[in-house]
Amino acid sequence: MTILVTGASGNIGSRLVATLARSGYPARGSSRDATTLRLPAGVELAELDLTDSGPSAAKALRGVEAIFLYPVIGTIDAFVAAAVEAGVRYVVLLSSPAAYEVGEFDRPIGRIHRAVERAVADSGLEHTVLYPSWLATNTRRDWADQIRATGRVAMAFADAAVTPIHPEDIAEVAAHLLTQKTFRSRMQILTGPRSMRMRDAVAIIGDVLGVEVTVDDVTREQAWELDQGRIPRPILESLLDVAAATVGQTASVTNTVERITGHPARSLRSWLDANRGDFQRA
Template sequence: MTVLVTGATGTVGGHTVQHLLRAGRKVRALTRDPARARLPEGVDVVAGDLTDAATLTGVFDGVTAVHLINFGQDYRPLANGQEIADLLVRAGVRRVTVLGGWEEGTLEPAIRSSTLEWTDLKPIEFMSNTLTDWGERLRTGGVIREPYGNRKSAPVHESDIGAVAAVALTEDGHAGQTYALTGPEVLTPRDKIRVLSEVTGRDLRFEELTPDQTRKEWVEEGTPPDMLLFKVFGDPPRIGRREMVDFLLRIYGTEHEVGSTPNGTVQKVTGRQARTFAQWAREHADGFRA
């Protein structure tokens, strides 16, 4: 059984590859630039880009299961979902997992209406977002200035997402399922800063901004977090900075029950307790040190 992993050098894809290898599966990895890919020995690395179906000719041949992501390099949903689904069916692929992004695109409905055995993976919040969003600011200044410091979430470790994908791709019982994935605990930004302070040995601080202060700093003065804005809205973004910030203020200021309630799905699927934020923070502590 050969399993193909798209986004194999990405945040989740790399972990999915590792979990599949540990399970004794043959792995083929799809990446835009094989020459730059750093993947384990024994992985069959092939070139291709999900945003361009013409680059995918032959990459699914001999593959029985595929891990897909629903977005391209700019985080925007794929526009060619039907082409991808047709390629998979013609190649004889049996199972797929689809890792969703901020919004559903053309891929999910095309996969769901096909003959493929599909499983949707919907992480509520990646723990790795903490490094993407906060890493540079904490390394250089030791302070995070954001609104709504008591907003709650239950972020999931990217390795746990990969573990769920590996199980769904190789074991029965997951077809037609949509798995919202959370970590095992509820955290606020203040909680995350406390944990990061402990694991780095640094005096890291969270300073809460009012919505008006946020608009002033993030819009009028044009200060970070650009990475956060572009990750949500695409690079280049489709709307102006003020609209982006107002949208994030609405998201931050609204309580999201699904995203702030640990649901135990990781343990149900993998048989193992989901990793904590403290575990993740210890693994990535150097990313927050000056």
């Protein structure tokens, strides 16, 4: 049984490939650009664009029984049809709570994820959709440059509630679902161990670094200016709306990670401890 891991160069896919390799399961990692892949020994490599069902798709799907599917922008209908034809029996789809949350499901991020979910469901493939909460890696993506440069983070709606989840927990859940049938439900909602405000997450970064990291509260308009077009305006507006709506709320917490993996969900601090160098000044 070969397991195809799409998006194998990403935060989740790379960890999933490593988890499967350590457990001895035959795995094949794919990316649009195979030169970006650094795979463990014994893991096959494939170049694959999920929006193109040409010869590369047929080659990547050869002998595959299960797929970890990373969401992409664009139609994947032809790819999932090719997966059915190749004899694939099961898919774990990484999605986002934006696909169902109030204020998000009908906005750009929600529509992107729902389109991928719809393609998989319409294919008839047995599948489980994973809905992970706010990723611990978002701290690096959104704040690391500011912290390294200034020791500060400029942020709108810093009191927004999140439940940071460790990427290793998502990978372990996906690996279990791909190799065992115990928890193969229609969907699994994954979260970290506790709800916190965004400014609390920044404080944990400071604590890990042994310095004070200051949060500079900014307005929505200032957030647009600071982004400098890095994120498309409609998506940034949606993200800001969601953050504003969760101010003063408690983010949802589930025990799904522990039920499936057998251990409690890892903390944000544990991820930061392992990646503190990304936030330290040169």
